[in-house]
Amino acid sequence: MDIVRTGKGAMPSFAKTLSATQISAVAAYVTTRLAVMNLAGGNLAEGGVLYRLNCAPCHRPAIRGGALAFSRKNAPALTHVNAATIVGAVRSGPGEMPAFPVSVLGDQDLASIVKYVIFMRKPPDPGGLPLDYYGPVAEGLVAVGVALALALVAVWIEEKGRG
Numbered sequence: 779m780d781i782v783r784t785g786k787g788a789m790p791s792f793a794k795t796l797s798a799t800q801i802s803a804v805a806a807y808v809t810t811r812l813a814v815m816n817l818a819g820g821n822l823a824e825g826g827v828l829y830r831l832n833c834a835p836c837h838r839p840a841i842r843g844g845a846l847a848f849s850r851k852n853a854p855a856l857t858h859v860n861a862a863t864i865v866g867a868v869r870s871g872p873g874e875m876p877a878f879p880v881s882v883l884g885d886q887d888l889a890s891i892v893k894y895v896i897f898m899r900k901p902p903d904p905g906g907l908p909l910d911y912y913g914p915v916a917e918g919l920v921a922v923g924v925a926l927a928l929a930l931v932a933v934w935i936e937e938k939g940r941g
């Protein structure tokens with residue numbers, strides 16, 4: 779309710795355009811209809827499948843966000859969002875993001891996606907350097923960089939040995 783009144787970041791303040799009762803009505807709608815949803819029944823594995831189908835093209839498989847080639851904008855990383863933000867964004871479709879109505883993603887599906895996104899904020903680490911889970915291309919590039927650096931050091935040692 780405070781955010782509706784004061785605005786936050788790019789979101790404008792609605793204190794001048796909405797009356798106090800209208801602001802309460804909006805806040806009540808958000809908390810009862812959008813934010814308070816039964817999230818208990820979510821299934822993590824199903825959420826992963828649904829996330830990869832519906833969200834990963836933009837937010838990337840590891841929820842770290844990514845560039846949208848078609849609009850020159852970024853899909854934000856979802857590493858800090860909470861359940862209410864996810865539900866709100868999925869149902870309303872902010873900015874370039876499409877809305878997913880109940881006919882596309884049922885409440886159970888959404889509960890599973892929420893579970894998956896929150897799980898992925900800190901996925902189990904298989905070991906090694908996580909490199910912020912940016913994926914195989916970035917990780918491979920780092921490996922190539924390290925290999926090149928080692929090659930240069932080897933050449934340098936050899937040169938020194940000769941001189």
Ligand code: HEC
Pocket residue numbers: 829832833834835836837851852853854855856859863864865867868872873874875876878891895
């Ligand atoms: C077509 C690309 C696209 C798809 C598909 C998409 N999103 Fe988004 N999403 C975005 C963009 C772009 C934004 C930022 C919108 C803005 O505020 O301008 C966003 C914003 C969000 C936010 C708000 C982040 C914040 O910090 O407030 C959440 C949560 C979110 N998306 C979750 C999802 C989930 C879950 C799915 C799958 C059901 C999904 N998105 C599908 C592009 C997409």
